[in-house]
Amino acid sequence: MSPRELAPYLLSDQATLREAIERLDAIRGQLVVIVDEAGRLRGSLTDGDVRRALLRMTPMEACVDKAMNPDPVAVRPGHNPAEIQAELNALGASQAPVVDREGQVVGLYPEHYGETGPRDNLVVIMAGGRGARLAPLTRHTPKPMLTISGRPLLETIIQRLRDQGFGRFRLAVNYLAEVIEGHFGDGSAFDVEISYLRESEPRGTAGALALLEEPIDGPFLVMNGDVLTRLDFGQLLAFHGDHDAAATVCVREHRFETPYGVVETEGHRLVSIREKPTFRWFANAGIYVLGPEALKQVPTSGHYDMPTLLAALTERGDTVGAFPIHEYWIDIGRPPDFDLARSDYEAVFAAPGQ
Template identity: 45%
Template sequence: MFCETLEEICLRPDQTISDAIACIDASGGEIALVTDEAGGLIGTITDGDIRRAILRGCTLESLAREIMNSHPRFVTKGTRVAEIATLMRREYVGQMPILDSRGVVVDLVLAGEIFSPDPGKHPVVIMAGGLGTRLRPITESIPKPMVLIGGRPILELIIEQFANQGFRCITLCVNHLAEVIEGHFGDGKAFGVEIEYVREAKRMGTAGALSLVSPAPSKPVIVMNGDILTALNFSQLLAFHYDNGALATMGVNHFQYQIPYGVVDIKDHQIHGFVEKPVYDFFVNAGLYVVSPQVLDSVPEDEFFDMPSLFDQLEPSQKMAFPIHEYWLDIGKHDDLDRASREYETFFGARSNR
C-alpha cells in the first residue's frame, strides 16, 4: 500500500526522538523519514531503531540524527510495483521510500502485512490469578484484574486492546475468585476474542502457569500480567521479538528513583565522597513477555516457576529487552489505582470503542 500522509511521517534531523515516534505512529507503526529542507531523504528511523537507542541510553529528547539509518534503502519513481515487492522480499524490509530524480521523497510503500507477524495467529496468555493483597480490602470481594478503571475492569481494557489490534486467541490463567472472571468474560465472543481458561489449583508463577496451557502454543506467545495498563502496540513487541531472533523477549520500562538523602561514600571509616540526593536510572521488568515455543519445554510441570527464572536459563544472545516508551502502569497499590483512574481518560478514553 502507498502512504497517504507523507508530510506527517517526515522530520528534520534536528528534531527529537519524540517527534520521530509521532511520525512512526502516523505511518501505522512503520517508519519515520528524515529529510532535508528540500525534502531529500537523508535517513530513516524505525520503531526498532528507537527502542535500541533507548537501551543505549538515549532519551526521547535525543536528536533524530543520532539514531537514524543514514544509508536507507530506496527505489526511484517509476519502478514497477512488482519490482518493489521483489526487492522488499529479498531485502526483508517492510518499508521502501520512493525518490524522484533529485532524491526527494515522493512516496512510501509499506509492506507490513507481508513481513510482520499476523497477530491473529499468535496466542496471548494473561495472568489473572493473583490475590492482590496490596489492594485489599477491594480484592477481598473481586479479583485484582476486575478492579475498575474508568468504570470498567482492568482486564476488560486489556482484552479490548488486544482485540482492537487483531489478536483473537486469549488464555486467562485464573485462581482467586476465578468464577467472577469466567462469569464476566465467558467464551470471549462478546469482546471479539476467543477465551480459554487455565485454573491454577495453586500458585504457579508467571511462567509455571504456561505448563498448563493446552494445547501448547506452536507460535511465540505474548504473556502479560493482568494488572498492567499500557498504550503499547503489541504487534511491535512481536515484530521486535522476530527481528532480533530472540527465544524470549521481556518488556522493560525506564524507571528513575531519587534517594531522599545525601549518600556518603565510606571506605575504611573514611569519607571519600558525598552525593546529595542522587537519582538512579533503571530498566524494570514491565510484566510483558514474548516466549517462543521451544522455550516452553524448559518450564517444569506443576511447579511454581516465575518468568525471571525462565530468562535466567537462556544465553544472553537468546533473550532481548524491549523498552516501552509508551504509557505503562503496574496497578499494584492503592496509589497506582488512584493514578490510573486519574489518567485513564487522557491516555485511553479516545481509544475505547465500547
C-alpha cells in the same frame, strides 16, 4: 501521495528522540522519514531503531540522528512496483521513502503499511493473584476485574489485543476465579475464544503455563492481568522473531534523581563525588513472548516465577531478548497506580483513534 498526506511522515533532522517517538505513535506507522530544512532525505527511523536507541540508554532529548538510520533504502518515482517490492524484500525492508533526483522526499512505498490481520498467536494472561496491596478493593473483586472507565481492566486488555488481531486467550485464574469466568465465559460475547488455566493453588507468574494442554508450535504472548499499555504487540512479536529469541521480556526505563551528592570512596580516600546524579535502569514490564521450547522448562507443579524461567533459559545459552516499551504503560499494583490509571484512561485510550 499528496504533500498533505506525506507531511505526517516527515520529521526534521533537528527533532529530538522524544519528538520522533511521538510522531511514530501518532501515525501508527513503521517509518518516519528524517529530512533537512529543504525536504531532502537525511535518514529514516523505524520502531526498531527507536527501541535499539532506548536499549543504549540514549536520552529522550538527544537529537534524532542518534537513533536514525543515516543510509536508508530509498526508491525513485515511477519505478516498476514489482521491482521495488523485490528490492525491499531482498533488503528486509517493509517501507521506503520515494526520493526524486534532487534528493527530496516525495512519497512512501508502499503508501500504507501494517494493516492488522488475524493473528494465530496464543495469549496467556495471568489473572489469579489476590491483589493484596489493593485491599479492600480486592476483597470481593479480583484485581483484573477492578473497573476503569466503567469496564473491568481485564476486559480492556482483551479488547485491545483483539483489536490488534489476537483472538485466542487463556486466562490463568485462582483467587475469585468464578467472578472472571462468569464475566467472560467462552469469550464469544467479546468476539474472541477464551478458556481457563485453573490453578488449584497459586503457581506464580509462570507456573500456570504448565497447565496449557494444547500443542504450542509458535511464539505466544504472556502478560500480567494488571498491566495497562498502548504497546503494539505486533512489533513485539516481530522483534522476538528478528532476534531468534527463546523468550523476550518487555522492559520499561525508570529514572531516579537522588537529592544528594553521591560519594565514591576507596578506604578512607574520596575517589569521586557526583552532585545529585540521575540513575537509570530497566524494569520488568510484565509482558513476554515465549517460544515453544521455553515451556519445557516450566515444572508441572509448585510455585514458579517468570524471572526463574528467564534465568533458566539464559543459563542454558538461549537468547532472551529485551524489548523496551516507550508507549504508555502502567502496572496497577498499588492504590496510587489505580488512581493514576483511572485519571489517565480518557486521554490515553478513549480519544478517537486510540
